[in-house]
Amino acid sequence: MNIEIEELAKEFGTTRALHPVSLSIPSGALVALLGPSGSGKTTLLRILGGLEFPTSGRVLFGGQDATGLSVQERRAGFVFQSYALFKHMTVFENIAYGLRARKRHERPAEAEIGRRVNKLLDLIQLPDIGTRYPNQLSGGQRQRVALARALAIEPRMLLLDEPFGALDAKVRKELRQGLREIHDRTGLTTVFVTHDQEEAMELADLVVVMSMGRIEQVGKPAEIRAKPATDFVRSFTAA
Amino acid sequence: MSDIALTPPVPVTTEPVLIRSLLIGLSLVFVALFLFAPLVTVFVEALRQGWGATVDALRLPDAQAAIRMTLTIAAIAVPINAVFGIAAAWAITKFDFRGKAFLITLIDLPFSVSPVVAGLMLVLLFGANSTLGGWLIANGMPIVFAFPGIVLATLFVTFPFVARELIPVMIEQGRAEEEAALTLGASGWRTFFTVTLPNIRWALLYGVLLCNARAMGEFGAVAVVSGKIRGETATMPTMVEMFYNEYLSVAAFTLAAVLAMLALLTLLLKSLLEWRHADLLAATRRH
Numbered sequence: 085m086n087i088e089i090e091e092l093a094k095e096f097g098t099t100r101a102l103h104p105v106s107l108s109i110p111s112g113a114l115v116a117l118l119g120p121s122g123s124g125k126t127t128l129l130r131i132l133g134g135l136e137f138p139t140s141g142r143v144l145f146g147g148q149d150a151t152g153l154s155v156q157e158r159r160a161g162f163v164f165q166s167y168a169l170f171k172h173m174t175v176f177e178n179i180a181y182g183l184r185a186r187k188r189h190e191r192p193a194e195a196e197i198g199r200r201v202n203k204l205l206d207l208i209q210l211p212d213i214g215t216r217y218p219n220q221l222s223g224g225q226r227q228r229v230a231l232a233r234a235l236a237i238e239p240r241m242l243l244l245d246e247p248f249g250a251l252d253a254k255v256r257k258e259l260r261q262g263l264r265e266i267h268d269r270t271g272l273t274t275v276f277v278t279h280d281q282e283e284a285m286e287l288a289d290l291v292v293v294m295s296m297g298r299i300e301q302v303g304k305p306a307e308i309r310a311k312p313a314t315d316f317v318r319s320f321t322a323a
Numbered sequence: 324m325s326d327i328a329l330t331p332p333v334p335v336t337t338e339p340v341l342i343r344s345l346l347i348g349l350s351l352v353f354v355a356l357f358l359f360a361p362l363v364t365v366f367v368e369a370l371r372q373g374w375g376a377t378v379d380a381l382r383l384p385d386a387q388a389a390i391r392m393t394l395t396i397a398a399i400a401v402p403i404n405a406v407f408g409i410a411a412a413w414a415i416t417k418f419d420f421r422g423k424a425f426l427i428t429l430i431d432l433p434f435s436v437s438p439v440v441a442g443l444m445l446v447l448l449f450g451a452n453s454t455l456g457g458w459l460i461a462n463g464m465p466i467v468f469a470f471p472g473i474v475l476a477t478l479f480v481t482f483p484f485v486a487r488e489l490i491p492v493m494i495e496q497g498r499a500e501e502e503a504a505l506t507l508g509a510s511g512w513r514t515f516f517t518v519t520l521p522n523i524r525w526a527l528l529y530g531v532l533l534c535n536a537r538a539m540g541e542f543g544a545v546a547v548v549s550g551k552i553r554g555e556t557a558t559m560p561t562m563v564e565m566f567y568n569e570y571l572s573v574a575a576f577t578l579a580a581v582l583a584m585l586a587l588l589t590l591l592l593k594s595l596l597e598w599r600h601a602d603l604l605a606a607t608r609r610h
């Protein structure tokens with residue numbers, strides 16, 4: 085599903101987190117929001133997910149105005165920066181959470197929930213960890229469980245906040261590949277936040293460079309490398 | 324995990340054995356002298372004239388009325404303050420609003436105000452000499468020297484316990500898990516019952532136990548608002564005092580022993596729950 089962002093602005097009291105920004109995200113794209121800390125990436129992602137509401141501007145999902153939709157109605161799979169797994173639930177229950185939260189007539193039967201959770205565990209290549217608790221997992225495993233949990237609700241899009249931020253370099257490389265594969269397999273429009281230009285350039289189809297609440301440039305990695313639009317983009321993407 | 328367990332136990336502290344034994348000994352003496360000895364005395368005094376006298380003391384109508392009163396008050400005040408405590412802690416930790424600092428201070432007010440003063444405030448507010456109190460009495464709903472007054476006084480003095488236990492825990496946990504639940508389609512209520520509540524249940528349990536202990540044990544505020552009418556508004560602590568002043572020492576200490584046993588029971592309950600759920604407790608600690 086394509087996402088249109090029209091003149092979106094967000095203020096926290098006197099802080100302008102986002103100046104009016106506009107952006108078109110084509111259906112099925114893998115997009116990186118790239119920028120230094122405090123540039124407004126998380127704020128933009130949270131507005132897309134319905135966790136924050138804009139001061140002005142509109143968001144359209146598949147051509148339909150979604151600005152006023154509640155977080156539940158958005159059906160956006162969200163992966164949080166520190167994963168926010170439910171500590172008191174097993175991995176299985178974490179992934180099943182969104183299915184169990186559905187209204188009774190939309191809720192799959194118990195056997196079907198089990199089947200879907202196991203399929204997702206296969207997808208993240210961790211078939212045997214269903215009975216574990218989050219504190220018994222490595223950082224990389226937690227990230228993949230968070231991804232599976234977000235995918236379980238059959239989301240309309242995937243939003244990830246610094247999904248590799250808390251991981252060491254080796255795991256980071258592996259999981260980048262993992263995200264790429266899951267994206268390609270599900271075909272979901274995916275937006276992820278990163279401050280690592282190498283990560284953005286390697287993984288994304290489309291890179292959105294942000295600075296101080298503004299979008300500096302939008303383009304394919306090669307375009308941004310070849311023709312940086314501003315001095316900021318040039319210096320920030322210099323490897 | 325397992326390789327940590329295999330390493331031989333190395334003492335973390337470097338204090339000499341002498342200092343360590345001294346500190347441990349000192350704490351034990353303190354505990355024995357100031358906690359254990361008084362407790363034992365209460366039971367010894369209660370049984371001084373043999374089991375028969377103790378049982379007779381428990382059969383006194385005034386004693387039974389006081390026990391009933393205290394249990395009823397706790398049964399009403401503790402759930403109410405649990406709900407209000409959760410609500411206050413929730414508001415303070417999950418939302419940003421004006422006057423938040425003021426609200427936090429307000430929650431602590433019952434801790435800094437002497438219970439006797441709290442009781443007097445209620446008497447001034449709802450007593451026969453105030454407009455509100457006069458109207459309430461005229462309409463057959465007396466507050467002071469009656470059951471509602473004792474409930475109010477108990478609610479006031481026990482309000483901070485639950486909120487104070489919850490606030491640090493809820494601040495530490497942040498909002499991420501709740502937000503995750505919402506993005507997964509859960510309603511606010513479902514999020515509260517399946518994510519928030521399980522995450523705070525131990526702090527809530529401690530808060531409720533402390534609140535309960537104080538609700539049953541409160542003397543000052545209750546003594547002022549209740550008027551200590553035997554068989555009507557006397558609670559266990561106030562009845563203990565009255566028995567004692569009348570030199571009914573066995574009755575006083577018997578009732579005091581029941582109160583102490585109720586407190587010990589709450590502690591036992593807590594330990595039992597912790598022991599039963601030790602694995603979950605470990606799992607829900609931070610990663």
Ligand SMILES: Nc1ncnc2c1ncn2[C@@H]1O[C@H](COP(=O)(O)OP(=O)(O)O)[C@@H](O)[C@H]1O
Pocket residue numbers: 096099100101119120121122123124125126127128
């Ligand atoms: N809840 C909030 N309250 C106040 N200011 C906020 C809040 N969230 C973000 N901000 C501010 O908005 C700006 C952008 O933050 P953020 O979107 O988190 O940036 P990034 O994710 O790029 O690091 C920062 O200046 C930050 O301090």
Ligand SMILES: [Mg+2]
Pocket residue numbers: 122125126127277
């Ligand atoms: Mg951020």
